Amino acid sequence: EAQVTQNPRYLITVTGKKLTVTCSQNMNHEYMSWYRQDPGLGLRQIYYSMNVEVTDKGDVPEGYKVSRKEKRNFPLILESPSPNQTSLYFCASSQGYNEQFFGPGTRLTVL
């Protein structure tokens, strides 16, 4: 089944404790992206990647890092999480200009 998976689905952590949210897609898509969803703000793009070893900042990249060492994986790294990064995070992938497929989301709470 074609899908985008994210882990973990739920995470509660404390300020400053490094964490990684994984994202994997099995559709051989070149393009992958991370979004955060906040009430009243919709989805905002954090980082995106056009292909392996090619990443770029989205609209709200501060406090986040990403890497793209393999085509299927695009982890989101929070080196020193802060409470304002409490949010619902979505990973998405697509091929060229086609439809973006979204993962199920990761709900992160930073205390």
Next chain:
Amino acid sequence: GEDVEQSLFLSVREGDSSVINCTYTDSSSTYLYWYKQEPGAGLQLLTYIFSNMDMKQDQRLTVLLNKKDKHLSLRIADTQTGDSAIYFCAEGAFSGGYNKLIFGAGTRLAVHP
């Protein structure tokens, strides 16, 4: 800059039609999208319309685009309780080899008996 606006809540009676409205600012948008988010789930593409079209119909869904006013609407006929969800409007612009999406805040649709 780019901005997409939509009302936050809509409540309808089961069996009635729902109309969710959206306005956008980027006249260079190539496609306009409607995504559905059910509780605890990711976003699912419902339908989309190319920017040179006025209307698109897909079963119970009708999308209307007024490019002059930069206004997009989604009509759901015979709304059912299973349609209760958050609906996101998004504009897409082809940028450097991919389709950059700008999302609205989402409209929460509540369907009551």
